[in-house]
Amino acid sequence: MQLTRLALSGFRNYAELEIEPEPGLNVFVGANAQGKSNLLEAIAMLGTGKSFRTSKDVDTIRYGADAAVIGGEARVRAGSVNLACTVAKSHAGTRKTYTLNGSGVRYSNFLGKLRVVTFVPADLHLAGGPPSLRRAFLNVALSQEEPRYYRELVRYRKALQQKNALLRTATTIDPELLAIYDRELVDAGTQIMLARHRFVEAIAEAGRAAHARFSHGAERLDAGYESNIVFERPDPHAIAAAFEARLQHVAESERARKAAVAGPHRDDLSLALDGHSLAAYGSQGQQRTAVLALKVAEYVVLRERSLEAPLLLLDDVLSELDEERAGAFLAGVGDYEQAFVTATQMPGTLPQRARTYVVRNAHVDTGVAAC
Amino acid sequence: MPSSGSVAGPVAALINEFSKLPTVGPKTAARLVFYLLNRPRHEAQALAEAILAVKDRVRFCSICFSLTENDPCPICDDDRRDARIVCVVAEAKDVYAVERSGAFKGRYHVLGGLISPMDGIGPAQLRVKELVERIGREDPHEVILATNPNAEGEATALYLSRLIGPLGVVVSRLAYGLPIGGDLDYADEITLAKALEGRTTL
Numbered sequence: 001m002q003l004t005r006l007a008l009s010g011f012r013n014y015a016e017l018e019i020e021p022e023p024g025l026n027v028f029v030g031a032n033a034q035g036k037s038n039l040l041e042a043i044a045m046l047g048t049g050k051s052f053r054t055s056k057d058v059d060t061i062r063y064g065a066d067a068a069v070i071g072g073e074a075r076v077r078a079g080s081v082n083l084a085c086t087v088a089k090s091h092a093g094t095r096k097t098y099t100l101n102g103s104g105v106r107y108s109n110f111l112g113k114l115r116v117v118t119f120v121p122a123d124l125h126l127a128g129g130p131p132s133l134r135r136a137f138l139n140v141a142l143s144q145e146e147p148r149y150y151r152e153l154v155r156y157r158k159a160l161q162q163k164n165a166l167l168r169t170a171t172t173i174d175p176e177l178l179a180i181y182d183r184e185l186v187d188a189g190t191q192i193m194l195a196r197h198r199f200v201e202a203i204a205e206a207g208r209a210a211h212a213r214f215s216h217g218a219e220r221l222d223a224g225y226e227s228n229i230v231f232e233r234p235d236p237h238a239i240a241a242a243f244e245a246r247l248q249h250v251a252e253s254e255r256a257r258k259a260a261v262a263g264p265h266r267d268d269l270s271l272a273l274d275g276h277s278l279a280a281y282g283s284q285g286q287q288r289t290a291v292l293a294l295k296v297a298e299y300v301v302l303r304e305r306s307l308e309a310p311l312l313l314l315d316d317v318l319s320e321l322d323e324e325r326a327g328a329f330l331a332g333v334g335d336y337e338q339a340f341v342t343a344t345q346m347p348g349t350l351p352q353r354a355r356t357y358v359v360r361n362a363h364v365d366t367g368v369a370a371c
Numbered sequence: 372m373p374s375s376g377s378v379a380g381p382v383a384a385l386i387n388e389f390s391k392l393p394t395v396g397p398k399t400a401a402r403l404v405f406y407l408l409n410r411p412r413h414e415a416q417a418l419a420e421a422i423l424a425v426k427d428r429v430r431f432c433s434i435c436f437s438l439t440e441n442d443p444c445p446i447c448d449d450d451r452r453d454a455r456i457v458c459v460v461a462e463a464k465d466v467y468a469v470e471r472s473g474a475f476k477g478r479y480h481v482l483g484g485l486i487s488p489m490d491g492i493g494p495a496q497l498r499v500k501e502l503v504e505r506i507g508r509e510d511p512h513e514v515i516l517a518t519n520p521n522a523e524g525e526a527t528a529l530y531l532s533r534l535i536g537p538l539g540v541v542v543s544r545l546a547y548g549l550p551i552g553g554d555l556d557y558a559d560e561i562t563l564a565k566a567l568e569g570r571t572t573l
Contacts, residue, residue, distance in 0.1 A: 091396045109559070151561070158522045165488035174494060177486065180529050184522075 001114060001308055002338045003043060004080070005073040010065030012038035013362040021338065022355045025330075028342045030359035036342035039359070040118070040313045043340060046072045046083050047116035047311070048140060049098060049107055057087045057094045074114045077308050081113050108151060112144040115310035117299045119317050119329075126294065127278045127287035131268040138269060141298050142195050145305060152191040159184035160260055167258045182247050185263055190240045192264045193227055197234045199301065200225035200269060207290075207297035210332045214289050214325070219273050221290055223297075226268040228261075292325065296332040312339035382408070434505070436481040436498050438463040446470075446479060453477045455512040459502065459531065461485050461519065469517060477515075480505065485523040486530055494530065502531070506538050513541040520547055 008017040013035045028036040037053070041060070044052050051060060061068045067088035074081050084099040098110035126133055143150040163181040166173060204223040211221035231242040246262045254261055271278040271290055278290055303309045312333060317326060330339070346356065358365045378386075382404055389400035407415055431437070432444035439445070446452060446466070456477030460466055466479050482497045494500075506514065516531055518524035532542045547565035549558055558566070 091390070106559075147560070155522070161489050162487065162522075162526070165491075166493070169488060169491065170493060176533050177488075177494065177526075177530055180526050180533075183529075184526070 001074055001076045001311065003046070003072055003074050003114065003311060005071075006039070006043060006046075007069075007071040008042055009067075009069040009071075010062040011042055011068040011070055012060060012062060014038065015062065015065075015362070017362070017364060019357070019364055019366070021340070023338050025354040026338070026340045027346075027354060027356045028340070028359050028364070029344070029346050029356055030342075031344060034359045035362045035364075036359045037120075037315050039364070040120075040315045040340055040342060042070045043072070043311065044116050044118050044313055045070055045085050046074075047112070047114040047144060049085055049096070049110055052118050052120055052122075057096055058089070060087050061089060061094070072114070076114070083110070083113060085110070108147055108154075111150055112147060115144045115302060115306065115308075116313055117141075117295065117302060117310050118313040118315070119295045120313075120315040121317070123295065124288055124291055126291045127271050127282060128284075129279075131266075134269040135265075135267055137294075137298075138196050138199060138267075141302060142199055144310075145302060146195065149192070149195050152188040152195075156185060156188035156192055156264070159188065160263070160265055163260045167254060167260065173255065182244075185260075186240050186243045186247070189229075189243055189264050190236050193229060193231075193239050193243075193267070194234060194236060196227075196264065196267060197225050202301045202305075203294065203297040205297075206300045207293045210296040210300075211290065211293035213332060214293055214328055219286070221293055222270075222272045222275070223294065224270045224272075226270045227264060228266050229263065289325075292329055293332075296329065299333050299336070309335070309337040312336050314339065314341045316342055316344075431481075435466075435479045436463075436483060436501065437466045437479055451476075454509060456515065457505070457509075457511045457513070458515045458517050460517050461524065461527070465517065478511075482518075482527070485518060486527045487523045494534075497527075499531070499534070503535065503538070506535055506540055511540060513543060516542065516544045520545075 002023050003021050006017075006019050006021060008014040011017075028039055030036050041051055041053055044050075045060075051057070054060070067086055069084060069086045071084040072082075074083065082099075082101045086097045086099075088095050088097070096107075098105050098107055100110055100113060123137075126137060139149075139153060143153065159181045163178065163185065166178060166181065200223060207223050208221050211219070229239065229243045229246050231239045243263070250262045271282075271294070273282060273286055273290065276282075278287055282290065299310065299312060314329075317329070330336075333339075355366070385404045385407075386397065386400045389395055389403050390397045392400075395403070407418075428440050429438050430440075430442065432439045432442055432447055434443045434447040437444050437446065441448075453476050456475075457480050458469060458475060458477055459480045459482060460469065461482050461484060463481050466481060469475050469479070480498070480502050482499065482502070484492050484497055486492060486494060486497065514531075514535060516528040518528045528544055532544075536542050546569050547562065548569060549555070549562065549566050555563070
């Protein structure tokens with residue numbers, strides 16, 4: 001897929017902006033704090049509806065503006081789509097609305113119309129950080145890919161909140177009511193675990209191949225799906241049965257701890273190098289290389305599964321990584337239809353089909369193609 | 372929105388009161404206040420009296436817990452209505468919604484909300500015990516669970532069906548489906564899947 005037009009109004013430091021990106025590589029070049037990352041953030045929000053930098057939507061509204069509007073047009077396999085995401089100030093904080101081809105739609109119908117794989121400096125903590133980062137990595141990728149995954153995730157979270165509230169606050173817990181929330185957790189959780197299991201299997205393979213290239217075959221990267229629900233076969237019946245059995249097993253301890261302890265909300269994606277946990281033993285360099293491989297794998301798997309290449313968004317990664325590794329990353333990704341990259345300096349070597357834009361104080365000048 | 376310093380005290384006070392109402396923001400509240408300022412006094416008085424009358428004269432029906440001026444409410448008091456079918460709803464406003472359909476001639480039971488532990492609402496906070504007692508007392512043939520088709524409504528319906536199913540009463544749930552006059556194209560996937568599940572033979 002390809003973004004053919006991006007229009008911003010009242011977004012971050014942009015009062016008004018309209019650009020028409022090219023297929024292939026688009027490079028935003030500029031000094032710090034000029035608005036390069038804001039462009040990538042806006043493009044990502046057209047895909048996921050959420051910012052990769054903040055959970056406070058109000059931060060995306062330009063100082064003095066009432067609303068931030070991100071509009072875009074994309075060419076996808078099925079034709080072209082027109083997308084818009086609006087964050088408006090309201091008396092209760094902010095209100096976010098989505099439009100698809102001119103009509104207002106729910107978030108679940110907006111999500112994933114434009115698919116993006118982002119790689120930002122914060123992602124470098126993916127290997128060494130807490131499990132929640134790796135669950136978020138799985139959720140962002142899978143929610144874009146399958147609308148159903150996102151629905152089940154919402155259903156699961158809601159039931160989990162209710163169950164936790166019941167365990168925490170009720171003086172005598174009604175077993176019938178607890179059973180209803182457990183039923184819901186099993187139903188939704190089974191679909192989540194199945195999707196995660198399959199996805200991790202796919203990225204493990206693609207990640208191992210990418211990592212072998214980065215490390216010149218010196219080390220072997222293993223990625224595995226790690227859940228506290230141990231199931232024999234990756235099919236819905238086996239998973240549901242294992243989940244139910246686990247819930248029974250921990251029922252007493254859940255009551256004692258007043259919290260739901262069993263289920264995919266405690267999942268992790270384990271990463272190991274030659275059999276040793278990366279989080280525990282990996283050097284910073286090893287962790288970075290692994291993340292690089294994982295991101296390449298995410299991109300490759302999403303492209304294979306949908307037969308359509310997602311947009312690739314690389315924020316400041318060229319400067320965080322040395323040029324050799326950045327080049328290896330783009331080479332590892334292979335055929336990308338369209339990528340957006342930010343950099344503080346004009347990169348020394350650029351592939352063909354690259355277009356550079358100079359970003360200075362919320363103005364974007366379409367430079368000449370670098371080659 | 373005018374700041375509180377720029378308008379007369381009573382105006383600011385009324386804007387503040389209106390903006391506490393659901394779905395009313397400060398802009399709408401200000402518009403309502405300035406509208407009322409331009410209307411004759413008796414209209415404002417009628418509004419004020421209607422608001423007080425609601426608080427003073429409306430109470431819960433001791434049988435179905437719907438809102439009523441007289442106890443029991445006109446629906447529970449109407450012998451022509453079928454006492455053998457009880458429709459369970461979350462709120463009194465849902466009684467009016469079902470009544471508008473004109474398709475239901477039974478009685479109601481208002482729960483007073485939906486089960487949601489995260490909002491501090493469990494079965495004990497709702498009129499669940501009263502429903503069970505009523506079933507024991509009136510021995511209805513069927514109980515229709517007409518809670519909203521969202522997570523809380525589903526959980527509440529499921530909970531009630533487990534609770535009252537063993538009492539020997541037929542427990543039914545409103546059907547899920549497509550809106551009349553709608554278009555299959557525009558139906559979301561979940562609604563369509565539910566409509567397929569709940570299809571009926573012709």
